[in-house]
Amino acid sequence: MKFNNILITGGAGFIGSNLIRYIFEKTDFTGRIINLDKLTYAGNPLNIVDIEQKEHGKRYFFEHGDICDYDNDVRIFKQYDVDAIIHLAAESHVDRSIIGPGEFIRTNINGTFALLEACCSVWKDRKDVRFHHVSTDEVFGSLGAVGYFTETTAYDPRSPYSSSKASSDHLVRAYFHTYGLPITLTNCSNNYGPYQFPEKLIPVMIYNMRDRKPLPVYGDGKNIRDWLYVEDHNSAVWTVLQNGKIGESYNIGGENEWENIKLVNTLCEIFAQETGADEAEIKGLITFVKDRPGHDRRYAIDCSKLKKELDWRQSVDFNRGLRKTVRWYLDNIKWAESIRSGEYLKWIEKNYKDR
Numbered sequence: 001m002k003f004n005n006i007l008i009t010g011g012a013g014f015i016g017s018n019l020i021r022y023i024f025e026k027t028d029f030t031g032r033i034i035n036l037d038k039l040t041y042a043g044n045p046l047n048i049v050d051i052e053q054k055e056h057g058k059r060y061f062f063e064h065g066d067i068c069d070y071d072n073d074v075r076i077f078k079q080y081d082v083d084a085i086i087h088l089a090a091e092s093h094v095d096r097s098i099i100g101p102g103e104f105i106r107t108n109i110n111g112t113f114a115l116l117e118a119c120c121s122v123w124k125d126r127k128d129v130r131f132h133h134v135s136t137d138e139v140f141g142s143l144g145a146v147g148y149f150t151e152t153t154a155y156d157p158r159s160p161y162s163s164s165k166a167s168s169d170h171l172v173r174a175y176f177h178t179y180g181l182p183i184t185l186t187n188c189s190n191n192y193g194p195y196q197f198p199e200k201l202i203p204v205m206i207y208n209m210r211d212r213k214p215l216p217v218y219g220d221g222k223n224i225r226d227w228l229y230v231e232d233h234n235s236a237v238w239t240v241l242q243n244g245k246i247g248e249s250y251n252i253g254g255e256n257e258w259e260n261i262k263l264v265n266t267l268c269e270i271f272a273q274e275t276g277a278d279e280a281e282i283k284g285l286i287t288f289v290k291d292r293p294g295h296d297r298r299y300a301i302d303c304s305k306l307k308k309e310l311d312w313r314q315s316v317d318f319n320r321g322l323r324k325t326v327r328w329y330l331d332n333i334k335w336a337e338s339i340r341s342g343e344y345l346k347w348i349e350k351n352y353k354d355r
């Protein structure tokens with residue numbers, strides 16, 4: 001289905017900023033994108049400054065606001081004649097959810113609820129519209145050594161983050177079944193690539209290698225994640241938005257399982273090759289630290305439904321994607337420093353206070 005005015009929530013974050021760039025640069029979309037973002041610690045307008053410079057006020061509009069603000073959501077839907085929403089805004093980091101779950105409940109559950117209510121109030125019974133919800137494989141819980149998450153796997157979230165995402169998934173489905181809201185939903189595995197906030201595994205490791213700081217590996221390092229390049233996630237979301245069946249959910253994954261410790265060793269090797277650093281010295285920084293409470297052991301996605309029904313494929317080979325990612329973080333030290341120093345928060349204050 002074709003849409004004209006797409007509201008993207010969380011478009012200043014990691015996946016959202018890559019998604020906006022992907023839609024403008026890699027698809028035949030001719031309409032407008034409205035980015036609604038609260039600019040929390042994880043939202044950085046510098047992630048999307050290139051698009052802002054080219055398209056602001058023409059095909060790209062930035063709305064600095066909180067998704068939990070129902071009246072503001074309704075205003076945005078009406079003002080821009082929004083006919084589709086891709087909802088990514090969330091608190092997204094598991095470790096933060098363990099330290100302080102409150103904001104996860106507020107944004108991920110109440111925020112999704114406010115957006116669903118706004119859709120129903122503005123769209124009423126329209127069928128030519130869409131609510132696409134971007135979610136995670138973490139809602140399914142933790143796997144043992146064998147098996148995969150499919151779309152019919154029972155939900156078994158175990159962290160405050162995954163519980164809040166599970167709850168939002170349930171609400172989105174409830175609005176389809178109860179009110180007939182046209183929804184689609186995707187559950188994706190771990191993403192990597194440019195513009196990821198440097199608190200997640202891959203950017204933490206790259207910048208700690210650069211600074212010759214310890215590389216903290218939780219527990220025994222044998223937890224397994226299924227890694228997917230962020231642009232492949234976004235191409236899947238776009239595919240589902242165009243061709244997905246209303247009311248359905250689709251799993252997205254890399255079919256690319258790695259033990260954390262193996263991944264960190266590979267990153268050390270790539271880092272040494274790219275910078276000329278001594279590989280043994282970099283690997284010597286690996287430090288096993290206290291495990292994350294409730295640390296899910298293994299995630300692995302069966303994405304055959306998406307492949308069979310919508311003909312989607314991953315396109316970025318992991319070794320190539322990792323090398324590109326290491327290079328990107330090394331070439332964008334200023335971006336990381338603006339985050340670490342809080343400089344980007346001053347930039348937000350200067351550039352966004354009157355919007």
Ligand code: NAD
Binds near residue numbers: 009036165
């Ligand atoms: P992120 O933390 O990098 O970005 C989240 C964005 O949401 C930020 O720009 C932040 O400012 C914004 N935001 C937070 N609270 C808000 C609020 N109340 N109102 C408006 N904006 C708000 O997260 P990400 O890694 O880009 O993840 C995006 C989405 O994708 C999330 O819903 C996440 O659950 C999902 N997801 C992420 C991954 C992953 O590996 N990163 C995998 C699967 C699914």
Ligand code: TYD
Binds near residue numbers: 094200204216224260
């Ligand atoms: P993370 O990037 O936080 O993603 P998620 O928890 O959503 O999967 O972590 C990926 C894996 O790496 C996870 O098993 C926890 C582990 N990890 C570490 O071992 N050290 C770290 O410093 C971080 C941030 C994560």
